[in-house]
Amino acid sequence: MNSGTVALREKAKLLDTVLDTMDQGLMMIDAAGVVQVCNARALALLDLPPALMRSRPAFEAVRQYQIAQGEFGTASDALKRWVADSGLECRAHTYERERPNGTVLEIRTVPLPDGGAVRTFTDITARKRAEVTLQVSETRLALAQDAGSDGLWDCDLTTGEAWSSDRWWGVLGYEPGELASHAHTWRALLHPEDAGAAERALIEHLSGRAPTFACEHRMRRKDGSWAWMMTRGKVVARAADGRALRFIGTQIDISARKAAEGQVAHMARHDGLTDLPNRALFHERLEIRLADLHLHGGACAVLCLGLDRFKAVNDSLGHAAGDFLLRAVAHRIRAVLRAEDTVARLGGDEFAVLVADAGDPSHAETLAARLIAAIQAPIPFGKHRLKVGLSVGIAQAPSHGFDSETLFRHADLALYRAKSEGRNTHRVFEPAMDQAEAARRDLERDLRQAIEGDELILHYQPQVSTRTGRLLGFEALVRWEHPTRGLVPPNAFIPLAEESGLILALGEWVLRAACREAARWTRPLKVAVNLSPRQFQQADLPERILAILTETGLAPTRLELEITETLIINDMARALNILRRLKAFGVAIAMDDFGTGYSSLATLQAFPFDKIKIDRSFVGHVEVSPQAAVIVRAVLGLGRSLGMSVVAEGVETDAQMRFLATEACDEAQGYLISKPQPIERFAEQIGAPEGFVAPGSPDAAVA
Known part of the structure; x- marks a missing residue:
């Protein structure tokens, strides 16, 4: 080879x-x-x-x-x-x-x-296999992008060229490729007010000072409207010297969330019924205005507004009428004010006005008069014409205070004075009002101590049969013997208790003391106690009363509760439930002051009343006014028809007593019989079997 x-x-x-x-x-x-x-x-x-x-x-x-x-x-x-x-x-x-x-x-x-x-x-x-896996992943990504709200983007920072997903373009109303895919496009679409913050956040991240980029901002849609966006991104590639090279991220349309947040923020600072600013927003604007006064001088005024007779409308026609009235009042107040002034609803029937520029001291009073006149005009509501008044209290800055709390409190004191001096008028704050308020606070403190310390007393006024003069029971009336002020009249401390919230404690004290006293009597006489509106609003009122009866040992059949129709008219179903539960215990129910409010035959028929009390304003005129006599006869007839006994209040003369006896009135109560007195003055009557005989009869026993 x-x-x-x-x-x-x-x-x-x-x-x-x-x-x-x-x-x-x-x-x-x-x-x-x-x-x-x-x-x-x-x-x-x-x-x-x-x-x-x-x-x-x-x-x-x-x-x-x-x-x-x-x-x-x-x-x-x-x-x-x-x-x-x-x-x-x-x-x-x-x-x-x-x-x-x-x-x-x-x-x-x-x-x-x-x-x-x-x-x-x-x-x-x-x-x-890798191609199939990639295809599946790409399909999933495409489906996720279609189903989600995220728009994706990828930006080459060396050239500014960018890729954006279809979703990114779609939320702005553009087709892919309709605008240049470049970082300049994003900047051009930014809202001018948001561009600065967005650029600062971007620089913080690109420079490495912030780990990620996140910014909420607005972007202009194709139709010219603005969409709120949340843009998040991160640099995924940097050069050796730290320069950012590639930047990727997401962009989400948060317009719906922003709208919801705006609505929540609006609701938090506005009244839900009238859409007026609420107390918080009012004080915020007042603080801003006062800060401006500190810097630049000038004057402003705060007006506290309270509707007169609003409760009567609400009680007689219901909450729908009351709400309609409040909205109408809000509209009228806004119509009187200037654009730079603020009106707020504080709650209930109370409003407040901030007069931004009150350089002329008389301007606030002139405005108050215009507001009163605007509110006085009747407001149509269905077939009714709602009519209320307006009381206004005025405080001006800087003369009446230079901080929001003081200024507002002084305006409120002036409103209190306007209401106490006749209503439907206005009053400007005076330093003496501050002293009166201080005295009122002292009285409230003393009343609280009196209730807690069991320092109040009860006086009792007899209720007798007009036919026989026999003593049937007493109405228990609270009295306050102040250690330094002496006897404080009920019309001074009862409204104070209602305003301060002490009425619940006071009412429970009266009920317990009256039941405890009546349980000591030898004779099974009734004792009548008035219930306040606040007491009647307690869902567990029947159980509270039963607990007091059990505690004191008084038989439920000897207790009579007096209520006015205004207590039950707001929520008749609830009131009926409470009265039926009380009746089930054996407690008697009397409608007090019948004829002075909104009493109706339907109310008497629907509710389990045992007794009707005719108001003294009718009884006191039966001798001189045929109309009063007719009304009393009608009430007596109504009571007989419905099987209810009738008591006449304020009986002061023998002639009135004879009229009531002739007309078959069941019971009488008044100074003719006895003024309210300590129970010791009736020691014989509450223990003697022969009973109490009304003055004027041959067998009269003097109390």
Whole structure:
């Protein structure tokens, strides 16, 4: 063997080695269709036996072997036709097919110049799986973007070029590509008022001082409106010197959230019924105005407004009428004020006005007069014409105070004076009002101590039969003997108790003391106690009363509770439930002051009253007023028809007593019989079996 032959064999061996180490399978077919070369990788990828290929078979033999092994059983119809068409073998062609074992091959055929072809086989299974995984991920991402509210963006900070998702454009009303995908576009769409804050936050992050970028801002939509956005981002690539290179993030439309927050903020600072500023916003604006006065001088005024007779409308026509009235009043007040002034609803029937510029001291009083006149005009409500008045208290800054709390308190004191001096008028704060308020606070403190210290006393006024003069019971009336002020009249401390909230404690003290006293009496006389509106609002009132009866040992049948119709008219179903529970205990119920409020036959029929009390304003005029006499007769007839006894209050003359006896009134009460006195003055009557005889009769026993 010569050296040339050896060299040739060495080259052939080297070629075989190179071919067998290739990552691709390779098969070379000559012009006669014989497989001249088939490397090890091709054998492995195609599962061909080495023995078959060692003999250099015809390519057709290889194909038949593959067909016999089911190699093309899962191939597509197009591929099967290609396999069957041997004339296509040497055409340039590249295709992919999945083998029965799941391997995916990329097969490429390259024709040779002298005939035949080279065919390569590449295992692309991993790549195809990665492509499928990527496609699934991209599909999921696209679905998530469509379902979510996040717009995505990716910005090359070296060029300013950016990519934004369809959602990013869509929330602003643009089609993708309608505007340039560049950082300048984002800046151009920013609201001018938000651009500064957004740029500062951006610089903080790009410089590395802030870990992320987050900013709430407005962006202009295609239609010109503004959308609130929350943009978050982070630098994901930096140069060696720290410069930010790539910036990606999200943008969410938060317009709905901002609108909701705005609504909540508005609700927190405005009255829900009238949409006027509430107390908090009023004081905020007052503080701002007073701070301005400190710096620049000038004057402002605070007006506290209280509606007169509002409760009467609310009680007689219900809350719907009351709410309508408050809205109408708010509208009228706004119509009188200047744009720079503020009106607020403080709650209930109380309003406040801030007169921003009150340089002329008379301006606030003139405004108060105009407000009173505006509110006086009747307000149509269905078939009714609602009519209320307005009382106004005025305090001016700086003359009456230079801080909001003092100024407002002084205006409130002036309102209190206006209400106590006739209502439907206005009063300007005077220093003496502060002294009066201090005295009122002292009185409230003393009243609280008197209730807690059991320092109050009860006086009792007898109720007698008009026919026989027999004592039937007493009405218990609270009195306050102040250690330094002396006897404080009820009309001085009862309203104070109602205003301060002490009426609940006071009412419970009266009820307990009256029951305790009556339980000591030898004779089973009744004791009548008035219930205040605040007491009647207690859901557990029947249980409270039963507990007091149990504690004191008084039989429920000896207790009579007096209520006015205004206590029950607001919520008649609730009131009926309370009265029925009290009746179930055996407690008697009397309607007090009948004829002075909104008493109706329907109310008397619907509620379980045992007694009607005719107000003294009618009884006191039966001698001189035919109309009063007719009203009293009508009430007496009504009581008989409904099976209720009738008590006449305020009987002061023998003639009134004779009239009541003639008209068959059941009971009488008044100064003719006895003024309210300590129970000790009636010691004989509450213990003597013969009872108490009314003055004026032959058998009268003087109390």
